[in-house]
Amino acid sequence: MSDKFEVVVIGSGPAGYVAAIRCAQLGMKTACVEQWVDDKQKTLLGGTCLNVGCIPSKALLDSSHKFVEAKDHFDVHGISTGKVNIDVATMLARKDKIVGQLTGGIAGLFKANGVTSVQGHGKVLAGKKVEVTAADGSVSTIDAEHVIIAAGSQPIDIPPAPIDNDVIVDSTGALAFDAVPKRLGVIGAGVIGLELGSVWSRLGAEVVVLEALDDFLPAMDAQIAKETKKVLTKQGLDIRMGCRVTGSEVSGAKKKTVTVSYMSGDEEKTEKFDKLIVAVGRKPSSKNLLAPGCGVNLDERGYIFVDDYCATEAPGVYAVGDVVRGPMLAHKGSEEGVMVAERITGKKTAINYDCIPNVIYTHPEVASVGQTEQQLKAAGEDYKIGVFPFVASGRALAANDSDGMVKLIADSKTDRILGCHIIGPSAADLVQQMVIAMEFGSSSEDIALTVFGHPTLSEAVHEAALAVNGHAIHIPNKKARKK
Numbered sequence: 001m002s003d004k005f006e007v008v009v010i011g012s013g014p015a016g017y018v019a020a021i022r023c024a025q026l027g028m029k030t031a032c033v034e035q036w037v038d039d040k041q042k043t044l045l046g047g048t049c050l051n052v053g054c055i056p057s058k059a060l061l062d063s064s065h066k067f068v069e070a071k072d073h074f075d076v077h078g079i080s081t082g083k084v085n086i087d088v089a090t091m092l093a094r095k096d097k098i099v100g101q102l103t104g105g106i107a108g109l110f111k112a113n114g115v116t117s118v119q120g121h122g123k124v125l126a127g128k129k130v131e132v133t134a135a136d137g138s139v140s141t142i143d144a145e146h147v148i149i150a151a152g153s154q155p156i157d158i159p160p161a162p163i164d165n166d167v168i169v170d171s172t173g174a175l176a177f178d179a180v181p182k183r184l185g186v187i188g189a190g191v192i193g194l195e196l197g198s199v200w201s202r203l204g205a206e207v208v209v210l211e212a213l214d215d216f217l218p219a220m221d222a223q224i225a226k227e228t229k230k231v232l233t234k235q236g237l238d239i240r241m242g243c244r245v246t247g248s249e250v251s252g253a254k255k256k257t258v259t260v261s262y263m264s265g266d267e268e269k270t271e272k273f274d275k276l277i278v279a280v281g282r283k284p285s286s287k288n289l290l291a292p293g294c295g296v297n298l299d300e301r302g303y304i305f306v307d308d309y310c311a312t313e314a315p316g317v318y319a320v321g322d323v324v325r326g327p328m329l330a331h332k333g334s335e336e337g338v339m340v341a342e343r344i345t346g347k348k349t350a351i352n353y354d355c356i357p358n359v360i361y362t363h364p365e366v367a368s369v370g371q372t373e374q375q376l377k378a379a380g381e382d383y384k385i386g387v388f389p390f391v392a393s394g395r396a397l398a399a400n401d402s403d404g405m406v407k408l409i410a411d412s413k414t415d416r417i418l419g420c421h422i423i424g425p426s427a428a429d430l431v432q433q434m435v436i437a438m439e440f441g442s443s444s445e446d447i448a449l450t451v452f453g454h455p456t457l458s459e460a461v462h463e464a465a466l467a468v469n470g471h472a473i474h475i476p477n478k479k480a481r482k483k
Contacts, residue, residue, distance in 0.1 A: 002114075005031045006092070006146040007344065008130045010122035012036075013047020015321025016150030017106050019337030023148075024113040026345050031116055031142060033122035037135050043119045045106040046099075047152050048322075049330045055102055057195055058361055060175065061096040064202040065363050076400055080363075086129040086203050088179055095175070118142070122434050124149065126293045128316050136364060146316050146344050149304060150337065151289055151298070152453040153282040153322035160261075161248045163279050167258045168248060169451045175278045181205050185260055185273035187245050189216060191360050193279035194232065203234050208271060210243040210262055221372040221421040223387075228423050229364050231403050240264065284323040308352065318344075321348060332356050339396060355438050364390075364404045367431035370419030370438055373409060377419040384410035386444065388460050388468030390424045392474050395455040401425040406464040408444060409435070415443035415469075426457050433461055444468040482483065 008027040009020040018034040034050065036044040037417040064086075071084040091250040110117050120132035120140075130142045155170040157163060160440030162290045163170050174196045180211040182205065186197045189211035199371030201207040215240065217225040233239060233264055246268070258276045262269055286302045297305045304312060304319040311318055318340045321333030335351050342349040389405045390396040410417050420434035437447060447465035452458050463472050 003031075003100040004143040004145075005029050005116070007031070007148060007341075008033065009122070009148045009150055010042075010130065011047060011150035011152055011321070011323075012117075013150060013152045013321060013333065014049050015333030015337045016108070017045060017049065017337075018149070018334040019148050019150060019320060019338075019341050020115045021109055021113050022338050023344070024115045025290075026101065026341060028146075028341075029145075030115050031118050032164035033118045033120060033130060033132055033142075035119070035121040035205050035441060037119060037168070041135055043107075044103060045110070045117070046103040047150075050102050050106070051099060052175060055332055056095045056099055056170075057192075059462075060199045061195060061361050061363070063091045063094065063187060064199045068202040069406065071442075073400060087181070088177070088203075092176065092178075093262060106116065116366055117478060121288070122151075123289060123291055124294045124296055124314075124317060125291045126295065128314075131195070131291070139301070140177070144310050144316075147318070148313075148337070148340055149289065149317070149319040149323060150321045150333065151323045153328055154285050155278070156243070156281045156283050156425070158187070158278060158280055160245045161276060163278060164250065167250050167274075168276045169219055170278055170279065174200075174275075177275065179322045181274040181334065184208070184271045185210065185258070185276040186279060187270060188258075188275065188279040188282060189239055189241070190214075190234075190279065193277065194237070194360060194362055196277055197237055198232070198235070206238075207236065208238045208273070209240065209261070210245055210260070211239065211269075212244045213243050214242045218370075220366065220368060220376050221407060222365065224368065224405075224421045224423050228360075228362075229365065229402060231423065232422050240245070243269075251479050282322065282328055286323055289323075289376065309343055310336050316346075325452060326353065327356065327358060327360065329356065355430050355435050357428075357435050359431070360447045361428065364401070364424045365427035366423045367427035368421040369435050370417070371409065371432055372419060372421065373407075374417065376409065381418075384411055384412050384468050385411050386419045386464040386469075387458070388463035388467055388475060390457075390460055393455075393457060393460050395457050395459065396425055398455065399425065404462045406430070406462040408447075408461070409416075410444040415418055415442055415445055417442055417447070420461075420464075421460070422461075424457075425461070430457060 007030045009016045009032045012034040023030040120229045123131040125434040172482045184205040184207045186193045186209045190285040197207045216229045243262045247260045250258045284302045296312045306324045320336035322328045339349045354381045357369045391402045396402040409419040444465045452462040466472045
């Protein structure tokens with residue numbers, strides 16, 4: 001490819017395709033390099049998120065939630081359904097249709113904005129050049145004035161449970177089981193493990209989650225994490241903490257099973273499963289990404305070194321999304337892509353990393369933004385808390401969906417909101433209200449004085465804000481707690 005581009009983006013996931021579109025919108029001649037292809041050698045845009053991550057997992061989560069609602073919870077509304085069955089093939093076909101619609105949509109957006117899509121594996125060379133190795137093995141070089149690396153991430157493998165894409169699978173394989181396993185093991189009680197475990201548990205699998213850490217969801221607020229474990233356990237997930245997997249053995253001919261060995265404290269135990277999901281986290285996809293002498297450096301974990309504005313140590317080369325520091329979240333990467341595109345054109349765009357929401361799409365959903373109570377305690381900060389349970393929400397009760405709570409944390413002196421942590425219905429959408437509030441430096445009193453519609457789930461956020469200062473209406477008020 002002989003054309004010179006003002007910007008070349010490596011990777012078409014949420015960080016990459018958004019960066020490419022924004023660069024094109026700002027008038028820059030832009031190309032986006034993507035290595036994924038389908039079975040017809042057609043470029044697959046959208047990265048992990050759209051193809052084997054956020055979108056397909058949410059499709060299965062929604063389908064499985066509707067199944068368990070119809071099977072177990074419609075009767076409370078006076079609705080009789082008879083026996084409810086799940087057609088896994090139809091469920092997976094729906095998931096694939098959604099993925100195809102969205103990935104095809106990116107291709108349309110590229111065309112509409114004038115972004116050139118280039119198939120192949122991109123490697124950064126010295127002098128802001130990008131080497132592209134196509135699926136057919138051919139190699140070309142693209143000259144650029146600016147390079148944005150958005151190569152994404154991939155599942156972490158562990159030696160005790162090597163992936164065979166049959167019985168032992170990673171998160172990608174767990175999205176494509178052709179039948180509901182009778183007994184399913186999940187290694188890792190993080191976001192991915194809990195979401196995928198929930199999908200197949202709802203559909204009838206006996207699910208055992210093995211987590212090496214002693215603390216459940218240690219990055220979440222401890223009160224919310226405790227409630228989350230209680231709710232998920234009630235739903236049927238067998239979550240075992242402090243269990244370190246030491247080995248696995250696949251046996252059987254046609255009907256294979258896997259025996260997992262693990263240490264629980266000082267005791268060695270084994271469990272047999274029909275399928276095993278390895279969900280112990282993700283690592284940046286930085287292998288074979290940087291040529292020697294390109295000036296871009298990695299840390300010991302494979303992340304690309306960048307400054308606060310995602311610039312690498314090589315002039316004109318940037319990196320965004322999962323391949324750099326910070327949480328591996330699609331929306332974080334997208335905003336970094338926009339920030340870099342705009343900074344290239346001279347704008348002083350920046351990201352408030354303290355206001356990035358995090359969500360676990362179990363049911364109920366778990367969502368958070370800002371600091372946790374344990375973080376504030378460790379820092380010696382004075383704070384106050386307001387908590388409102390959904391069981392006191394008229395809208396949640398009407399929907400038969402009242403597990404969980406809203407927890408709001410504010411500074412004791414200034415009343416400025418420091419964090420919001422929710423487990424409950426529509427938590428992902430409710431927490432966004434607090435993201436906006438925190439972005440504008442709001443106090444809990446600002447939220448308390450805001451009029452919320454009735455009856456809505458959002459009223460739980462309002463009541464939590466009132467509770468911060470002991471003014472809640474629909475629950476008894478407790479004395480404001482400080483550190």
